[in-house]
Amino acid sequence: MSNLYQLPNKEEVLDKASYWLAELEKGLDHQKEIELGEWLNQAPINKEIFFELTGMWDKMDSLSRLKDLFPLPVDRPVQKQFGAQIIFASVLLIAVFTSVFTLTDTFNFESELIQVTELKNDAEQLYTTNIGEKSTITLIDGSQLILNTNSSIKTMFTEDERHIYLERGEINVQVAHDKSRPFFVHAGDNIVEAVGTEFNLEIIDGQKIELIVTEGKVLVTVIDRPASDRPKTDSNNQTAVTNHKKLTITMVEGDKIILGSDDEKVERITAEDIKVNLSWRGGNLFFRGESLEKIIKEIERYTQVEFEIVDEDLKRIRVAGLFKAGDVKGLLETLEKNFNVTNKKIGNNKILLSNYSDKTD
Structure with a gap:
């Protein structure tokens, strides 16, 4: 008798979990309920992934039935189901x-493809990904950036400050702590100053900027200047910003804002919302x-x-x-x-x- 146990393949579990979500939406008869229960009990990963998906899919009225059929890891909110069909x-x-x-x-x-162009010195680099590519890079200060598809950034580091310019696309930023050198991300007419934090920035519709803070705190400054007018570095390698501030917003973990929209208001989102918004990283x-x-x-x-x-x-x-x-x-x-x-x-x-x-x- 073999003592070997083959662990479930995660991709197969995802496929099966999605299948059962579809069946749950249609309505389970008694036999289907038994089959779902058997599958959930086959391996811990089955329950883990299935309930993670049901947690993200928070608009299914059918979720209320799960509490009666199977024990949930945590109580999840139940909201009204969409009236239209769902795939x-x-x-x-x-x-x-x-x-x-x-x-x-x-x-x-999943391939980590990226183009790196060295500019004036080691502290100034241009990083780009093509359509369909994703890349994780570690900057010279230890900060980590994940570039999504078709994205481009420029870095400009000095002894006193760290600057990132998002030219296009989307980046996820994990800032290395350094009180002596503030960390700024420039996107359009906006400057995001990180305070020991993690956040996500995406240029949408060509002009608007979506910002989600996933850890720590950021200060968002909207300034009166064209996007092309970047801070200048003088002969002493010092960065000078001469533009006037228009608006400053403080954001913390779980905050989201669309900069450049008609209504620039900070919105609170849940941990599940953050998972959904950042699922591209995986x-x-x-x-x-x-x-x-x-x-x-x-x-x-x-x-x-x-x-x-x-x-x-x-x-x-x-x-x-x-x-x-x-x-x-x-x-x-x-x-x-x-x-x-x-x-x-x-x-x-x-x-x-x-x-x-x-x-x-």
Whole structure:
């Protein structure tokens, strides 16, 4: 008799957990309840991942039934279910394709690819990632940055200050503590000063800046100057900022703001919200009922392929699930299976999505 026990594969568990979420949304009969219970008890990781997904998916009325069927690790809030249909899927996110596009091409979003350009000295560098790439870098002061897809930053360090310029894309910042040298991140007309902290910055819609503080405290300053007018370094290697402050905001862990929006108000978000917003760091994207139109827009950040949703009704379909980098075929098959959404390839880098009834040869 063998004493070997094969541990569950995490990816397989994610797939199975998403399957059971879909079944739960449809409604479980007695036999399905037994099968779900058996699967949850097969291995601790099954419960861990399943309840983590249900915690992130906080808009399912069906969650209340879980408390009766199975013991939850913690009490979770139960909110009203969406009225529209929901896709639950653990499929792979669309990513970069070769020059000849095929539906079976894949891309490894986990690869740590980055371009580094040395500028004037070791303290001034340019870091970039291409579409679909993600990279973790450690700066000369020990601070750690994670660059998301299609991102670019410039670093400028002096003896007295540390400056990061977010040119495009999204970064997650973990600041090394150094009271003698303040740490600033510049994005558009905004300066974020870190105070021993961790935060996430993303340029959205070309102009707006989304800032989420995940640890510590930051001071956000909106200044009256063009984004291209950076602090100048004089002959003594000292950085001078001559622009006038417009607004200063103090933010702490769990705060979120959209700078450049009509209503620049700090919003409190939950730990689960933070997990969802930062799931890209692990090569995942988690959706909790956003419209297909919004989700496709997010997916297009990770691929050179353009999607066009032909039917207006399809744009309003709401989708939920954990999506991973690598398998466009899986995503398209899920859309077709759940909502009769067909796809048609146009050239090398465009896909049309439409209702099955509208499909033409």
